[in-house]
Amino acid sequence: MSTVLECRKLAKHYGEGDLAEPVLREVTLHVQRGEACVLIGPSGSGKTTLLSILGCLLTPSGGELHIAGERVNFGSLRALGELRRTRLGFVFQHAQLLPFLSVEENLRVVGRNAGLERVALNGRINMLMQRLGLEAMRGKKPDKLSGGQRQRVAIARAMLHEPSILLADEPTAALDWHNGENVVDMLIAQAREARAALIVVTHDTRLLPKFDRVLSIADGCVKETPTLKPHAN
Amino acid sequence: MWRIISFISGLAVIVVLLFRYRITMRTTIDLTSKVAVIGLWRAGMQNLTALSRDALTLAFKMLWHNQPRLLLTVLGVGVAFFLAAAQFGLLVGWTNTNSALIRHANVDLWVMAEQTPAFDYGTAIPRQRIHQALSVPGVEWAEGLFMGWEIWQRGDGRRVNVELVGLDKSNVGGPWAMRDGKLGCVHVAHQVIVDELYLGPLGVKQVGENFEMIGERTVVGGISQGVRTFTASPFIFTSIEQAIRIDKRYHAEEITYALVRCAPGADVAAVQQEMRKRIAHVEVLTSNEFAVRSAKYWMLETGVGITVVITAVLGLGVGVVITSQTLFAITQDHLPNYATLLALGFRRSSLVVMVLVQSLTLGVCGVVAGSALFFSAVLASARTPIPLETTPLVYAGLVAVSLLSCLVASVMSLRSIFKIDPVSVFRL
Numbered sequence: 297m298s299t300v301l302e303c304r305k306l307a308k309h310y311g312e313g314d315l316a317e318p319v320l321r322e323v324t325l326h327v328q329r330g331e332a333c334v335l336i337g338p339s340g341s342g343k344t345t346l347l348s349i350l351g352c353l354l355t356p357s358g359g360e361l362h363i364a365g366e367r368v369n370f371g372s373l374r375a376l377g378e379l380r381r382t383r384l385g386f387v388f389q390h391a392q393l394l395p396f397l398s399v400e401e402n403l404r405v406v407g408r409n410a411g412l413e414r415v416a417l418n419g420r421i422n423m424l425m426q427r428l429g430l431e432a433m434r435g436k437k438p439d440k441l442s443g444g445q446r447q448r449v450a451i452a453r454a455m456l457h458e459p460s461i462l463l464a465d466e467p468t469a470a471l472d473w474h475n476g477e478n479v480v481d482m483l484i485a486q487a488r489e490a491r492a493a494l495i496v497v498t499h500d501t502r503l504l505p506k507f508d509r510v511l512s513i514a515d516g517c518v519k520e521t522p523t524l525k526p527h528a529n
Numbered sequence: 530m531w532r533i534i535s536f537i538s539g540l541a542v543i544v545v546l547l548f549r550y551r552i553t554m555r556t557t558i559d560l561t562s563k564v565a566v567i568g569l570w571r572a573g574m575q576n577l578t579a580l581s582r583d584a585l586t587l588a589f590k591m592l593w594h595n596q597p598r599l600l601l602t603v604l605g606v607g608v609a610f611f612l613a614a615a616q617f618g619l620l621v622g623w624t625n626t627n628s629a630l631i632r633h634a635n636v637d638l639w640v641m642a643e644q645t646p647a648f649d650y651g652t653a654i655p656r657q658r659i660h661q662a663l664s665v666p667g668v669e670w671a672e673g674l675f676m677g678w679e680i681w682q683r684g685d686g687r688r689v690n691v692e693l694v695g696l697d698k699s700n701v702g703g704p705w706a707m708r709d710g711k712l713g714c715v716h717v718a719h720q721v722i723v724d725e726l727y728l729g730p731l732g733v734k735q736v737g738e739n740f741e742m743i744g745e746r747t748v749v750g751g752i753s754q755g756v757r758t759f760t761a762s763p764f765i766f767t768s769i770e771q772a773i774r775i776d777k778r779y780h781a782e783e784i785t786y787a788l789v790r791c792a793p794g795a796d797v798a799a800v801q802q803e804m805r806k807r808i809a810h811v812e813v814l815t816s817n818e819f820a821v822r823s824a825k826y827w828m829l830e831t832g833v834g835i836t837v838v839i840t841a842v843l844g845l846g847v848g849v850v851i852t853s854q855t856l857f858a859i860t861q862d863h864l865p866n867y868a869t870l871l872a873l874g875f876r877r878s879s880l881v882v883m884v885l886v887q888s889l890t891l892g893v894c895g896v897v898a899g900s901a902l903f904f905s906a907v908l909a910s911a912r913t914p915i916p917l918e919t920t921p922l923v924y925a926g927l928v929a930v931s932l933l934s935c936l937v938a939s940v941m942s943l944r945s946i947f948k949i950d951p952v953s954v955f956r957l
C-alpha cells in the first residue's frame with residue numbers, strides 16, 4: 297500500500313495574537329490508498345477544520361500536508377484549485393448539487409471541469425449511475441430527489457474523476473438510519489474500488505464498524521482508536 | 530443622494546457638450562465602441578480557451594432557473610431602454626424636423642441676414658443678393674426663398690400662427706412629397722400648399738377650400754406630405770410674390786434667403802469664402818452648417834434638448850439599477866452554489882464570467898425587448914407631427930452604452946463573488 301495522504305504536525309488556530317484559539321495542535325496522520333477511515337470527535341473539536349485543510353480549502357497555521365507524495369503549496373490558490381479539481385473528491389452534509397441543473401448535467405459539468413474527455417466522461421457517468429442506482433433520475437432536477445438520492449448523486453459527482461482522496465463531512469447527518477447506512481456503504485465501496493483514501497466525519501457510532509480505521513480527534517490531536525470492525529485484520 | 534444627482538447632472542453636461550461639438554461626439558462614440566469591441570472580443574477568446582464553455586451554460590441555466598424573475602427583469606430593462614431610446618428618438622426626430630426644409634432644398638449655400646439663429650427666424654435681405662451670388666465664380670444657380678410668420682384664419686374664425694414659405698421659380702425649398710395637387714400650384718393666384726399633418730389645426734378638409742391670411746384670400750391648391758414643424762406653427766407654401774403680398778413687412782424686392790448651387794466640381798468652401806468677401810452684411814452658410822445651427826438653436830438655446838437628454842440618462846440609470854439589483858439578488862441566492870463550484874475546483878474567473886454573461890444577457894434581452902417597443906413606436910409615430918426617429922450611429926451608441934452599463938451593474942455582484950471563501954461549503 298502507498299501513502300496518499302500525509303500530515304506532519306498540522307496546526308490550526310483561528311484568530312491572531314491573544315485571541316488566537318488553537319483548534320488543531322499537532323495532527324500527524326498517514327492514510328493509504330484504498331483505506332476507509334472515519335473521523336470522530338466531540339462537537340467543536342476541529343473535525344471540519346481538519347477536513348477543510350486536507351481538502352485544500354483552508355490554510356493551516358503550521359505543519360505540512362503531502363498529497364500523493366507532493367507537498368501542498370498553500371500559497372498558490374491556483375495549485376490548490378488544481379488539486380481539488382483533479383485529486384480530491386468531496387461529499388458534503390447537504391449534497392449541494394446545483395439546483396438549476398439536472399442530475400446528469402451536475403455530473404457532466406464537474407467532470408468536464410476536472411478535465412475528463414467526452415467519451416471517458418460518458419463512460420464514468422453511465423457506470424456510476426448504474427452502480428449508485430441513479431439511472432431513473434438522470435434528467436431530474438435535485439429538488440425532485442429524496443435526501444438519500446441526492447447524497448448518492450453527490451457521491452457520483454465526487455467519484456467522477458477517480459480522485460485519490462475522498463472527503464465527506466457528516467454525509468449522513470441529514471438522512472435516516474437506513475439511508476445513511478446505505479450512503480456510507482456506497483461511499484466505502486466506491487472509494488475502495490477506485491483505491492481512493494476515504495475520510496468520513498460522522499457522529500453516528502453505529503457506522504464505525506464499517507471502516508478500516510477509526511480516527512478520533514481530541515485536544516487538537518488525532519489518535520487512532522482500535523477498530524471495531526468485526527473482520528478486521 | 531447628492532452624489533447621484535451631481536453624477537447625473539455631470540453626465541448631462543457631458544452629453545450636452547458632446548452634442549455641441551458633434552465631431553467630438555462622433556470620435557468619442559467611435560473610440561468607446563472600438564474599446565468595447567476589443568474588450569469583449571478578448572474576453573470572449575479568453576473564455577473560449579481558458580475557461581470552459583460550461584461557464585456560459587451554467588450562467589444561462591442559473592438565469593433560466595427563475596423564469597418569472599428573468600421575465601420581469603427583462604421587461605424592466607426593456608422599458609428603461611425604451612425610455613432612453615424614445616428620448617433620443619425624439620431628439621433625432623426633432624433635429625430632423627427643424628432642419629428638414631434646409632436639407633430637402635438640396636442646395637450648397639444659404640445666404641441670409643446676419644445672425645439668423647434658425648431657419649424659422651430669417652429676416653429680409655434685398656433680392657439683389659441673388660444676382661450678387663450668381664456673379665461669384667463657381668456658382669451655377671441661385672434663387673430666393675421667403676420665410677415669415679403669418680396668421681391663418683380658419684372657417685370657424687379661429688386664428689392660427691403659421692410659418693409661410695414663399696417659393697421662387699424652381700420651387701426649391703418647398704415640400705418634397707405631395708399628396709394632392711402639384712407643387713407648381715403655388716404660382717397660381719391665391720393658391721397655397723398645406724401639409725396633411727396639420728389639416729386639423731388649419732381647419733382644412735380638402736383642396737379648393739378658401740381661407741384668409743392677414744386679409745388676403747387664400748385657396749388650398751395642394752396638400753403636401755411629411756413637412757413637419759417644430760414650432761407648432763404649420764408650414765404653408767406659396768410663391769414669393771404672393772407671400773410678400775400677404776406679409777406687409779416685406780418690400781417687393783426682398784427675400785429671406787438666397788439659395789445657391791455651385792457648378793459641378795466647384796469647391797463649395799472656396800465659393801463660400803469668396804461670397805462672404807463680396808457680399809456685405811450677410812452670412813453665407815453651407816446647407817449642413819445652417820441645418821446644425823437651426824437644430825442647435827432649438828435643442829440647446831431653448832433647453833428642450835437638455836430636458837430630453839436628462840430623461841434619457843435617467844432611463845439608462847433605471848436600467849442599470851434594475852439590472853444591478855436583479856443580478857445582485859441572483860448572485861446572493863446562488864452564493865452557496867458558487868462556493869460549491871469553487872470548492873470543487875472551478876476557477877474564480879469562471880464565476881466572474883458567469884456573472885458577466887448573466888449581466889450581458891439581461892442587457893441584451895432588455896435591449897431586444899426595448900428595441901421591439903421602440904421600433905413599434907417609430908412605426909406608429911412615423912406619420913404624426915412628433916416622430917420618433919433614430920440614426921444607426923445614435924442607436925449603436927445607445928446599445929453600446931446600455932450594454933456597458935450592464936457591466937457596471939455587475940460590480941456589486943462581482944464584489945460578492947470575490948468575497949466567497951470556498952471553505953464555507955463545509956458550513957452551509
Ligand SMILES: Nc1ncnc2c1ncn2[C@@H]1O[C@H](COP(=O)(O)OP(=O)(O)OP(=O)(O)O)[C@@H](O)[C@H]1O
Pocket residue numbers: 310311319337338339340341342343344345346
Ligand atoms: N472561521 C472560524 N473562525 C473562528 N473560529 C472558528 C471558525 N471555524 C471554526 N471555528 C472554531 O473552531 C472550532 C472547531 O470547529 P469545527 O467546525 O472544525 O468543529 P467540528 O469538530 O466540525 O464540530 P461539529 O461536530 O459541531 O461539526 C470550533 O470551536 C469553532 O468555533
Ligand SMILES: [Mg+2]
Pocket residue numbers: 343344345465
Ligand atoms: Mg463539523
